[in-house]
Amino acid sequence: MPRVVITGTGIISALGGNTASFWRSLLAGTSGIREILGIDASQIRFKNGAEIRDYVPEEHFEAKDIALMERFSQLAVLAAREAVTDSGIEWTPDLRETTAVITGSCLGGRAAEESGYWELFHNGRTRVQPLTIPLSMSNAGTSHICMQFGIEGPAYTISTACASATHAIGQAFWMVRSGAAPMAIAGGSEAPFFLGGLKAWEAMRVISKDTCRPFSAERSGMVLGEGAAMLVLETLDAALARGARPIAEIVGFGMSADASHITQPLATGPMRAMRLAIRDAGLAPEQIGYINAHGTATEANDRIETAAIRCTFNDQADRLAVSSTKSMHGHALGAAGALEAVASVLTLKHGMIPPTANFLTADAACDLDVVPNHARAASVEACLSNSFAFGGLNAVLAFKAIP
Structure with a gap:
């Protein structure tokens, strides 16, 4: 089968x-978690989030386009613009006709729906915008990327909660490897800072009131x-033929379902997804040197993910570096797996492992090398990127360094 590269x-986060500012911040252990300013958070018990500050849509889009694009769609297009420029693609009619666009989003443009509901139920209006x-449709990000570049190939959106972007990238990988599409743009986007959505998360009682501390004994939520x-x-x-410089190779994808509980995770499902990704990649477990963990900083997730990693790697788990970059960019829900996939491939490219920031005290239930607080130089041959969603849906990507 053909080898697939990024x-x-x-x-944008x-x-x-x-990408450059994202990577610098990760290596510095800089947290983007601050007081929420984009909306009035006075009605919400938690006050902090990882918002994109100083974002002005008019600096990136014409007014007529902004009218048709909710925030999550705008972010999707901005990320795609940079990826396409970074890749150095020269579009031809054939490439536009066959390239795939696959994105993930958990919420889509639900803020637009909320605005309409507010007008109906609070202001007494009889119609919405x-x-x-x-x-509001979740596929709007995919559609706007296609329109931005004139792409007419296979295009769709996956919504599997916090595994959405990882499922999207994995499906895109399989399409390119199988020959169904010669090229794909894949990832995810999310804009969850609207009152109704935040109140729903507040009701779940899984949000930290201070910051995100994955794998730390003091962790208090996402x-x-x-x-x-x-x-x-x-x-x-194809990349070499057009003179492109691959960043890393994507070599495997695994997915599974817990089939157990809508919100409480099991170790067996994530374990199967990791094993399937390693098998799909044709790698030995010993070749994996780093895992970008799902690492949400909830009590259950970090403990269960630790158990799943230990069941997958056995004694080798003690030699693995495992970090959660959510400690810095927050949990971007349907976009999280895409942010973490980029962090993973940059780890392979630069030989630097980003840390788990905000770490205080080791937890005996999370007894892994979690690269606490400081980035670490390390030559890693291959790595995994884990995403585990509510609903018990698990997705894992495997990447390999290019010498």
């Missing part, structure tokens, strides 16, 4: 408006984040 990445449906990340995938032969 030739471009694009990101609380850690910056491009006429564009509410195209603004912290929401927003953003988008996109990757350009193509075969190695």
Whole structure:
């Protein structure tokens, strides 16, 4: 089968408006978690989130386009623009006709729906904004990316809660590897900072009131984040033929379902997904040197993920570096897996492992090398990126360094 490589990445997040600033912040252990300012949070018990600050849509889009694009769609297009530029793609009619666009989003443009509900139920209006449906539909990010570049190939959106972007990237990888598409733009986008959504998360009682401390004994819950990340995938032969410089190779994808509980995770499902990704990659477990963990900083997730990693790798688990970058960019829900996929491939490219920030005290139930607080130089041959969603849906990507 053809080898598939990543030739471009694009990101906008609380850690910056491009891949370079995102990576610098990760290596510095800089947290993008701050007081929520984008909405009035006085009605919400938690006050912190990983928001994108100083974002002005008019600096990136024309007014006529903004009217048709909810925030999550705008972020998706901005990340795709950077990824395409980074990849150095020269569009031809054939490439536009066959390239795939696959994105993930958990919420889509639900803020637009909320605005309409507010007008109906609070202000007594009898109608909502006429564009509410195209603004709120979860596939809008995919559609706007296609329109931005004139892409006419296979295009769709996956919504599997916090595993959405990882499922999207994995499906894109399989499409390119199988020959169903010669190239793909894949990733995820999310914009969860609207009152109704935050109140729903508040009711779940899984949000920290201070910050995100994955694997730390003092962890008190997740912290929401927003953003988008996109990757350009193509075969190695095609990339080299056009003079592109691959960042890393994507070699495996595994997915599974817990089939147990809608919110409480099991170790067996994540374990199967990791094993399937390693098998799909044709790797030995000993070749994996780093895992970008799902690492939400909830009591259950970090404990269960630790158990799943130990069941997957056995004694080798003690030699693995495992970190959660959610400690810095927050939990971006459907976009989280894309942000973490970019962090993973940059780890392989630069030989630097980003830390688990905000770490205080080791927890005996999370007895892994979690790279606490400081980045670490390390030559890693291959790594995994884990995403485990409510509903018990698990997705894992495997990446390999390019010498």
